[in-house]
Amino acid sequence: MQSFAIHPFETPDTAADLRAQVRRIVSECEADWDATDRANSWSVADPAFSARLGDEGLVGMIWPKRYGGHERDPLERNIVLEELLAAGAPVGAHWIADRQTGPLLLRYGTEEQREKYLPGMAAGRAYACIGLSEPGAGSDLAGVKTTARKTDSGWIINGQKVWTTGAHIAHAILALVRTEPESERQAGLSQLLFDMDTPGVMVRPIINLAGQHDFNEVFFEDVEVPHDALVGEEGNGWRQVTAELALERSGPERYLSSYALLRYLIAEQGSDKAIQPLIGKLAAELWTLRQMSMSTAAKLAQGEDPAGEAAIVKDLGNSYEQQVPLAIQAVLDADFDMHDGSDLARTLTLLLQTAPSFSLRGGTREILRGIIARGLGLR
Template sequence: MALSVLGTGAVQLPPETRQLRQEVRDFLDAERAAGTILGRPDSWLTGWDPAFTRRLAERGWVGMALPQKYGGGGRGNLERYVVIEELLAAGAPVSAHWVADRQAGPSILRHGTEEQRRHFLPRIAAGACFFSIGMSERDSGSDLASVQARAVRTDNGWRLTGTKMWTGGAHVNDYAIVLARTDDSEDRHAGLSQFIVDLRDPHVRTEPIRLLSGEHTFNYCHLEGVELADDALLGRPGDGWQQVTGELALERSGPERFLSTLPLLTALVGQLRRTTCGPEQHARVGRLTARLSSIRQLSLGVAAALEAGRPADVHAALVKDLGTRFEGELVNEVREILPVTARFDATRGTYPELLATAILHSPGYTLRGGTNEILRGIITRGLELSS
């Protein structure tokens, strides 16, 4: 019912994407042979490997949907979808360029000045410029309209002060697109603006937020009076809320919202092939695969909508809600289908270590990109407006 009300239909990938998919698989096979891919869960979040990103960029697989005049591939969202789907399924280390490719590049293309486009987009497409997201704060959570970071006008531009939280990769990336309040208004969604901030500025300080596994991916990002020139402003002053909501459609709808734990399911199937597998185990794997297929079709619908220039905020929220719940439930199902002691200290890439990684990452699946409670409110409002 929800799908018909929201107007999501079945999407078929163009025939030409078959060759592209095979090219990506051949590349990934070579990377596996070289030992750079271990089929890890959540690799788009924690697999920071700039050298791997550069090899992808050399093949035109970073910045694929950016215009050629800015160094991009000039290809469509569905072609890009095929590439990132294969990378995620393989558990490839793609986190270095993930945010830059997924949302920073498209946002700069849409809202940036010509100077910003010519400066940043070719470097993103070359795998030489990496971005973080500066949205969330300690007391804001998914309520971005309540952010307290503030940018104040100065004679030379802006002075930015505040602390962002859950800023992935801020300790290793080059820039962050930061949402800050630039004007007070009774309407909390007004008076917000976005800025491109150099993360190596001496007035930017990062503080680690470690995962349960001990991995350092997220940070507090302290903006301690960062002096910004006028050309650091992305878009127009006060348009930050509209810009952010457009970005969230890109952030919430992609295959990473349901494929984070697919490498674990793939590893499970490999383990079951080497053991005596009963009909109940087969059936449970089949049910997981069927759920995965249906969520993928919904995600493809969002990619097709973005390709056609149609709004997809509600559809993206639905993908994120269904997909991230599936990711966590897959981990629990896998543990029951083949009981094995999870060991994070086991050899990297072995089944016990992959299982432990997926378990320790589980709390984040439904939190990052907006909590599912917030997303369900977006979905409910969308259904009400569509009925």
């Protein structure tokens, strides 16, 4: 058996130009970026920066031009993403629309939905959030209870979502709801896409343990949306959502989200010979993860489904990113001052607190390993 079939990532001819373009944009904007934001980059929303990327043609890169996209190669997009993440650029505002909601609309959406949402998304100016988890449906997503009742004029939605990243800045939500009354588990679920300013939608912030506001509760009280809010097929929501999750799991954000910390370690402590072996070890793991992520991107670009590989990349990437701050904390000189305001001290302080979330968001470690085990023929 082969645990991981390699798909060669053939670097596009435009790679050098794209890297230069992103590095130029970064050098023009980075004066405003705080070190701690750079160690958390795809969670940091900066609408002005997203709009700038939109103007530069770096959002919705692989979408058709008639929807505002740029019809670039998926591997070109991969290069842009990894450059932005390695630089710690604040890409959070448009991230979900670019990664998930846009591609989902291209796959399942109606012509009207595409025309309404995609151009704004590709411009880096329209943002989306994804309503999946609920108080009673976390890892066991099939426990979704939010209902959408069909009427002559549309749907009436009632219920609640939770842990909804970016709901406070999003213009639209793609919610998984129960459209078939009395249906159970995976059956009878559908995806509805509607504007966040629809009457009856209420967002309440949830502040995380580090004092940051990333995710939210979203309440729906008799929210009326038209019939054409339905994305894809009625009752097919479960399948559509699981396909979408593979897009979420294998990208460079799974091993580069806190890359800034390694950069600051090299810059501030690299001359300490006692720390160099750890730098070597972390570089080795980073390089390996990048090989795996690029192979998965290449498989995806060939139109194949890399769900198993994506789970592997996410599990390994999460473990790596959680281990980095702990390993650095363990080797720093005993005199190192965690309160001296240095970039290293501040990013380390933050990541030691936020790292537990890495193996929760986008599918917990236990769920991912369950997926991997099923792929191995266990269960």
